[in-house]
Amino acid sequence: MSYKHLSTSSDHASLISSYDTYLFDCDGVLWSGDEVIAGAKEVLQRLRASGKSIIFVTNNATKSRRAYLKKFQSLGIQADVSEIFSSAYASAVYLKHVLKLPEDRKVYVLGMEGIQEELEDVGLKWCGGTSPEDNVFLPTLDFTSLLQPEVIDGKVGAVLCGFDMHMSYIKLAKAYKHITRAGATSGSPQAGESGGACHFILTNDDSTFPAKGGPWPGAGSLSAPLVFSSKRTPTIIGKPHQHMLDCIEAVKPFDKSRALFVGDRLDTDIAFANKGGIKSLLVLTGISTKAEIDADGAEVVPDYLTQSLGDLLAAFQ
């Protein structure tokens, strides 16, 4: 497989004339930590001014879309909530509209506020997550508190696992009991019932999480204990998996043949675009390197390569 390395103004101009919808990964593409990538803000402005559609696609499930919007605002980047698709939001949409989890069933959360707010937004109940009783350390080798009636809540119809800096043995133990109970894999949870089927969903399976001093262990690593202990295969929502794309297309339809995905990671962003039939542009301001796509036997290769999103400014000059 080969890619086009964009090097001249006309390369960039030709790219912009070929696509109407631009999907952006955020961290490593628009910003790095708390610093905007040089030129990124201006490129987005020029795209908007040219009537292009913009969509932000992030696996970061720690924040709700509304909280994520504040990050855009704090960095001075124009965005609207309707343009933001996160794995937390896509997971909530998937549980509500694809799996049709009944309103009286709860979602047991291994995760943070972002997941909880998105579940609430689609009208789903949750437990676990940031609840104080699940954010403590159990006494050593004392399982007594887990054996009380209704501690393993029979109304839970799904376990949703994402990045959680307050991961605890309590949460792992409760989630394990939900996804391994009798009938857990027997289909879909029914309204009015207790126990029975229980879905097992991961927001994303990134092995690491990008933050200051990172990488640090990521959502995929934090859900590994549940996958290993339950021996179940979870449904994974975030990039490179296609449920994220299904969610975007359902909420904000676009012409895939005129769309370009811009990302910094081969294993999530570019693989996501390739699988989804969307052209892709790799930028080198994040995780992946040119050497990786130039290597013999490279399995995931973008359609285009440029150093930085800021390079696209050349197309508008």
Next chain:
Amino acid sequence: MSYKHLSTSSDHASLISSYDTYLFDCDGVLWSGDEVIAGAKEVLQRLRASGKSIIFVTNNATKSRRAYLKKFQSLGIQADVSEIFSSAYASAVYLKHVLKLPEDRKVYVLGMEGIQEELEDVGLKWCGGTSPEDNVFLPTLDFTSLLQPEVIDGKVGAVLCGFDMHMSYIKLAKAYKHITRAGATSGSPQAGESGGACHFILTNDDSTFPAKGGPWPGAGSLSAPLVFSSKRTPTIIGKPHQHMLDCIEAVKPFDKSRALFVGDRLDTDIAFANKGGIKSLLVLTGISTKAEIDADGAEVVPDYLTQSLGDLLAAFQ
């Protein structure tokens, strides 16, 4: 493969006459939770009275051998510390005598008191584990405390991961940094150095932990985040892996051709004996069932089967 189902007194007597050393898994064989398996105590007494050697082999790394001895005593079962081999003890022996970790290097522990006490017993320093600073929840999305100088201690030369009900993101993050630092896989840590090579050891990889109300997520599940995030292959000490056997043979040599392993789990106990060239007896008072070894294509099959350890009393009557 086929096994002999012991059903008559002469079957049992013939078994006892064939072996001189008896290796026992504990939970599910000698006891279940806090209850002794009927007849188990008496069988052990008869074996001792007949001059047989007894060895206890457990993957449970939560207690030191000394603390484990108290469990034997509380249940009225005769035992000596020199007869007890746990995955915590075998891990400490492996780090000290096989890997020869220099005395000035530390072991970063994801685990509980049992591991720490065994490390101290062989003269190795540890950090992490039950240290108060690593048993707290970090503020949400705030990695600041992990970025302070020497928080990621360069004197760590090994990460040892076992069952830990106080597993925390701090411990996962620190352990991840140790096993992925520059040179981490470059050989053996050297005395006097900081950084460089760092071993990655698991006490055992049991997916679940047996306790009241269990099974619950086990040591193998709790170490899964580190395996997934670091992409390293750890050295695994406990059954069915053979480092445990190496440790027993080094400390307490015995004639393998005259030894019998008694266990309740095919995937740990019986697989351990089969790989190690030791005959095995499966009892049905724990995890595995007769149906599993009778199934077409059963991969792990014992040499002998009996319902309960207590059945062996028949051999002495």
